[in-house]
Amino acid sequence: MRVNSEDCRTIVDRGGDVEVIDQTRLPHQFLTLRLRSLADAANAIRNMVVRGAPLIGVTGAYGMALAMRESADDESIARASQLLEQTRPTAVDLRWSLERMSALLAALPRAQRAGAAYAEAGRIAEESVAMSSRIGEHGLALIEARRRADGPVNILTHCNAGWLAAVDWGTALAPVFKAHRAGIPLHVWVDETRPRNQGASLTAWELAMEGIAHTVIADNAGGHLMQHGRVDLCLVGSDRVTRSGDVCNKIGTYLKALAAKDNGVPFYAVMPSSTIDWRIRDGLREIPIEQRGEREVTHICGATESGAIETVRLTPAGSAAANFGFDVTPAHLITAIVTEAGICQASERELSALFPDRARAERAKAYG
């Protein structure tokens, strides 16, 4: 997508080093960063220089490639995969890409591993872009169906599931970008998404760069807007979906889904199939919820009047804080799930019907 009118991706192979956008600096500064080692890749994921389930998956794949450049023996494959998987516990795309990379590399002679790893990571990235684009086309139909004569379609989104969360196009925002380019008048309510403010900093920035009308709101405001008919549909991404359709996503998603249900507003979860964890059924019991440092709640970073980036403390010095990264929205609150293969109900029956091979293979892996 566009950054100052130039096409851009979140992650690019620069002849062995891997270039990413430093997302901790947005929206105030647009800077790229070179990952030169396995440790760099792990730190970039852990410190949320890169984030978003699909992009974490692709960065994990390139992390394996960087590891192979350092050492291509069997132990290095296992060590790199383990190190990378431990960086973030909730998103399942990372596990999916690490398993794919490990299986491929283990079957090759050592001398071929580094080259093959870069090629495979590149394929995963290209597949991600293609999936995002197809997701966008499917979701576009949902927006088109809500087109109205009296003004723009009002879409509410939580966190950032735009192209910054993927390689390009994004997940929940891919339909928004496609609809905008198709000429459908749109307006997006952007949840700021405390504590890390990915909505206020990343989603707002993406939409501004594409010229899409949007308004940033406190996370508290969505229910009020839905009560007053000011939201036509909700689009959110996901970090892990169970095979029964429970949707784990950024903390606060569940509250918006409750409000959508209470007010008859369609609530769509949008993700590539790599985000579906076929091995589990009960999202509330089986998905590990990452707890991050309390400083992300007690402090916040922004730009001062003079343009300097400054961190300020919000809470009394002695007060504790808790920082849960995600919550789980039960399947019955999800109107439908949008994937690269199409749209279906959030249920085991419909998800398995949409992805019969994947469902079968993953269950065989888990139980076989």
Added chain:
Amino acid sequence: MRVNSEDCRTIVDRGGDVEVIDQTRLPHQFLTLRLRSLADAANAIRNMVVRGAPLIGVTGAYGMALAMRESADDESIARASQLLEQTRPTAVDLRWSLERMSALLAALPRAQRAGAAYAEAGRIAEESVAMSSRIGEHGLALIEARRRADGPVNILTHCNAGWLAAVDWGTALAPVFKAHRAGIPLHVWVDETRPRNQGASLTAWELAMEGIAHTVIADNAGGHLMQHGRVDLCLVGSDRVTRSGDVCNKIGTYLKALAAKDNGVPFYAVMPSSTIDWRIRDGLREIPIEQRGEREVTHICGATESGAIETVRLTPAGSAAANFGFDVTPAHLITAIVTEAGICQASERELSALFPDRARAERAKAYG
């Protein structure tokens, strides 16, 4: 309540000038401010130097007294009442106290008005303290009922409905202070309450000053905590309650009430009877929702490492923001309403039974 171990109130008559705590500086600085004129009082309410429905009401009463000191003619009564009422549109306590002051003053000779105004404002303040204390006693029973053998009672609260929102004791936090002093082990989940962060800055500070265990959380986190059994009850204040029991409170309250209902967690709204607007029934249609400036969403204020107070911008420079101050929680999501007269269901029948005289008089005023 206590500030650095000394008893303190939010508003005090200092021989004609009125001293208030500057709540925009907390939790980083504890400063008081003198209101010397009607204009000072109106600005203090408008700029949220003082806030919270009961305290706004008392400040309005003192604003009328300051106006009488300036000029005690009939026009001054009308002008002061109108100016003060327009400062904040949602809380109804302000209208209640201005009507009480205006009726009293209009019936007096001009020479007696200033003295009588200070005396009446003082009575309203004392009545507020007594009401908060009784509210605290009634609410204490609800906390006592949830006492558990395996740890503290976990209470979730939104915004600040503590003593800083009243004159002393508070509304939703009055039961918490009473329960703590009664020796019941407590832990409070404090919603930070974007965009103005009254939870993170005021509620956390009050609880710290009283030595009550608490944890600040993003507004997004409450649903997740309730899904996992980590909230025993919710206590929130209110800015206006309809006679049918719809509760208008700080934006985001409705989302927490939905989550409480979905997880079987009791959800109590706590307020003095001056917060009940007997003239209206349908909260969603009839309560005006204040919209404040977008800068409260796009910028935030906090303390730097060096202790300086600094404001930083959170959003991209070109992104719009919207700032709705309140939302309405329909009566069916409220487990019970707690007032100085006792506890009742959020329904017209039970509210009228608890306050038969007030209900009758206010309806007569509206329709008579």
